[in-house]
Amino acid sequence: MANILVVDDSKVMRDMVVACLRGLPGAVFAHAGSGLEAIERLSMERFDLVVLDLNMPDIGGIEVLEFVRGQDHLKTVPIIVVTTRGDEGARASSLEAGASRFMVKPFSPEEILAETRALLGLAEGV
């Protein structure tokens, strides 16, 4: 079973991500609508993977990454950062802040599924 936290202030976007990953065996999804909520949940619950948007109110994805990677028990949780075209500068800063993968919208359901499988150590087609 894999616990996946999807962080985006857009509900439609969260729903789309969940729809893309629903095929993963035993995946359980949690939603966070803001960076603060994400940090709160990551501090209290165990997640196997995080899908994180960069552009959010209150605090953005980079700040979430910086905080999370500063916590001993969260240093290795896989985090896929998702952003929109035009944010090319964000790729470097995301990876520097500790993102495991970086994806640009629009991405296809297959792309995000493949990245997730790789990060969770699942074989193709599982």
Place this chain on the structure above:
Amino acid sequence: MSRVDLREFLDAYLDEVDEHLANANTQLLALDAALRAGEPTLRAVRELFRALHTIKGLSAMVGVDPIVAIAHRMEASLRAADRAGGQLPEGAIDVMLQAVAAIEQRVRALASGHPVPAPPGPLLAALDTLDEVRTPAPVARTTSGLALDPAVNAKIAAFERDALERGIASGRRALCVRFAPSPERAAAGTNINTVRERLGVVSEIVKVVPVSAPRSAEAPAALTFALLVLTRASDEDVAREVGVDVGSIDVVGEPGTSAPAPEPAVVPVPELHDEERDDVQRRGVVRVDVARLDEALERLAQLVISRGVLAREIAVLASRGTDVRGLQIVLREQSRQLRDMRAAVLQLRMVPASEVLERVPLVVRGLRKATGKAVRLEVDAGRTELDKAVAERLFPALVHLVRNAVDHAIEAPDERRRAGKPEEGLLRVTFETRGTGQVALVVQDDGRGIDAARVAARAGVEVPTTDAALLQLLCRPGLSTRDQVSTTSGRGIGMDVVRRIVVEELGGDLSMTTTPGRGTTIVARVPLTLSIVDVLTFECGSQRFVVPMASIDEIIEIDPTQVSAPPRTGAGSTIALIQRRGEAVPLVRLDRTLGLASADPERPKALVVRRDGDAIAFAIDRTLGQQEVVVRPLEDPLLRVPGVTGATDLGDGRPTLVVDLVALSRISGETSEVRT
């Protein structure tokens, strides 16, 4: 595994993009106001950027490229503005408003299933010129005036510090409220979202910083949130409202005690994706299709009917001498519960009236530019709520009233000066709840008032002696479209339209008070809720009717060779038989049933409905189309006709009857039995 199609999210996408577009317009107006007042603009620039960035990302996911293109160019301009410390080139607001309107137009096309037009070239070109103009970023300042924890201080951007200082300068206190989340608190329903929400009620949240802490009894999650806020409330009030100890509140700055001379220093403006927002987010909100709520209401109506049956059965028992007192108590209780339940379902359709007013500043801004008049707009919806369907229908009337007020009622600055008035005219638009079940929209101006004598002269009638009579005159269709009247009367254009929406479509009423030289107030009272039905419009006997779509099984063409007179009925009967897929279905001449003149159409059609499972067809002249209408019950008992459930307005001011074909089939059935 089945393939995921992201276009399935189109409805949800449309809803959410609407929200971001409304926010974009709000931010553009805030930006416009701040630019004119010389106030800081960075926050609005970033908020606007964020709205467009989200629109762009979502549009890319569902593959709406023209919207992606417009949002992308706007973003580039805003990025340049951000680099320039929030400065925008001359005319930028207008171009941006046009760009948002262009996105809205494409969203509407998408919503109605039309092809989405390519982005307009001139608009894109205009947007491109905006990011060429670069103003150097002004030197930001830091101060040592705020008593901030170093860990928090390191995370504060220059514009947030500036916001805190401005807040203090305007007489508020800056506080740091600490909240440590824990699984126990989360289980009890307290988390960072609820804390933000509650704190947002008593203060303005400037910034929230997560601070990692050694795991302890105070910080079981090894995490504390530091919320920096501006407030006029006392520490105790804030603590009580938020549900934290007073001990977890620190004063960061207070009016009169802080802010020593700021020392200039260049502070790098952080990247755009670090931007913050201070308003409380809407949380725990579920989007529901209105159709589902209607379905719930429908089920409830069935429950009310079965309760009626139960009441009758109990009455029968009572008439036979059974003691039914216990049952009657339960029955009364059930009635109350059903009423409450109905109110609760109707409540779900309510939206804040403030949403209706959201776009008014935009309308006034446009009018201000077009007329060159100075107008101060005040809007206030308080906590008034109204049915989404009422809100949508009322909006065009609201726009008419606002347009009239600015275009015609409020005088030009020099005219106002000569009349001894302030140059800036005042326009107030408010919503109030009136008693139960009604809401009042009030549009008030301090303009020239309406000259009854001139209106009367134009209309060629006697001068009305009361405001009510004057309003009636202004609402005469022929009159209000004549330009001259409106320019001399101060009001007039579209008043017939306003009256039609308020009185005929929504079943409300319209009133007016006007004082020459002092101004006019128009009040539109409308019901809080409506019943909305999907209907088919058709013509029969040269008259127009509507019938609920849900009651129609099929629409068929009448092939005269397939129609036969049924056995044992004489000529002149309203009933014949028509062959439909090998089955003989009774065909009723609706025109005769309703006592109308026969139109003898070239290609008659029939609407097939089911009565107790059996098909029955009604011959009509022709179908006109399908639409959503507001149905008003016929309240006058004299007008109560079997087979007619209500009246509606299709948009041309003529009442149209809503027919219930199933009920009509019973009537014509009885008729045929009498005849056989």
